[in-house]
Amino acid sequence: MTKTSKTQSTKALPQDERYWKPKTSLWFWATEASFIAGVLINLYIPDEVTINPHSYRILLGGAIVLLLVFYIVSKQNTAFANKFYHRLEFIFAIGVFMAVWDILTTKTSFLPLPYFPGLAQIIGIMVEDRALLLLSAGHSFLLFSLGMVLGTFFGLLSGIATGWSRQWDYWLSPIIRVSGIIPAIVWLPIALVLFPTSFTAGVFLIVIASWFPVTSMTASGIISTPKTYFEIAKTLGASKKFQLFRIAVPYAMPNIFIGILTAVAFSFVTLIVSEMVGAKAGLGYYINWAKGWGAYDKMYAAIIIIAAEFSLILALVGAIRSYVLRWQRGILK
């Protein structure tokens, strides 16, 4: 009896450090109340602005149901309950924020239109314009991933070359250093002339944006490989090629991923700006186009889509990283 309670308490300790918010049902009911209040406000306070609040109400209703489902699951699953209860205060704040936003915009027009539309209006337009938004998101994703994959590939090539060989370092390093500090987007006017389509021009710019951080981080990772690692490999009969690809490159992998993550951030900026200026498709273009019509609700809708899409991309890169660097688990926090 005592033994089990002891192991349970030691197990619970790190979880409590991570999910340290109080675990009471109070916050659950408060959160449900905040969302229900949001629905009631939307239903019973008359609108100042003519919009279609249907999708917004479905969203709120969905949140209420989902919270209930989570609550039921948390009764069965302790690990889930810890996470869920920890986040409840924040979710409560979101509920309150949405209700207040609704009052300040759609219900009273306190915030000036068209610059600050209500959430109901944004959600509504998002559903209404979903075909074009999805197409734009897909276009942006294609542009981004093509540019990132090519840029990372070239970055790995030039990074390995400069990190490994003095000759390559001598010739490439100055070029990398000078070209690397120039933001990729400045090449846009030339890219639009050089490349047949705005899409290929965009790919080119993202390749440049992602190539530089991957190159420099790969090179520095390979250069910093400890000499003893090579010495051990040599005494085990390793060739130069083996030392490079099986010792130096794996050693540089954590660095390479820092380069890739930086490249992702650079590429997001390059992607949106190049679409805003040069392209005829994509989320950047959509924002610019919506702005031209004064359709700020559409602009906000696109921004939400961008946030979601970029988070997904980051999560994907993060998952690849934690798989490749799985040997680091337990070394780093």
Add this chain to the structure above:
Amino acid sequence: MTQPLIEIKSVCRNYMDNTQKEIYALENINLHINEGEFMSFVGPSGCGKTTLLRLIAGLDRPQSGTISQEGKILTDTHYSRGYVFQQPTLFPWLTIEENIALGLKARKLFDNSKKALIQYYIDMIGLTKFEKAFPHELSGGMAQRAAIVRALINDPKILLLDEPLAALDAFARIDLQKLLLFIWHKTKKTMVMVTHDIDEAIFLSQQIVVMSDRPGKIIEILDINLGKDRKRSDHKFIAIKDKIISKLKLSSHNRIEPEYVI
């Protein structure tokens, strides 16, 4: 007379220090290492014993003189001369079994038929169930055991050990001394070990090379005829220890004593 496995002929090795001053690490070293022997280099730190071991491994070149293996002059590292560092330096991105298999993979000799051999080594060093563990999950002693068998996987003619036990705690050290003896008796491999620890050298070696510092020279080569089961409390053991200490001029009357004031 049979040819020695390693023959070192009038080897000198100098270094430049940070101030561009020349440091004589080794001066006129002549030494034979016979097949199947367990030899230790002892001496004060900076006496060039690690330099000598690195020269034998081919990790470093002599300024003058030659080192040859079975009559052929060494120019580079070779898998027939395994090397173990003071730190285990297992590759952190490889599991224990991948680390041990690395020598075979480097020589493109690894296939499924080698898995049994790797498992044999893992079981031998008591790391069964740690095959898939990563190095950071191991204690210092476990990691060093894995590093030793990693050097053995290529079946080298000679195993060069650079203070392999210096970084370990007393328990792990005794444990690893036994492992080295076990491997030596079982495989009859030539072993050359650098150590600070005179006890350890006497406990393990057949021959002890006593070296002096700056420039590193061989003072004397001692044969240790203590048989297979050695006890540190044995009077012969202690006599050898005293002899080495006096050779190293560590005894008080040969040394300028520092003044300790409290």
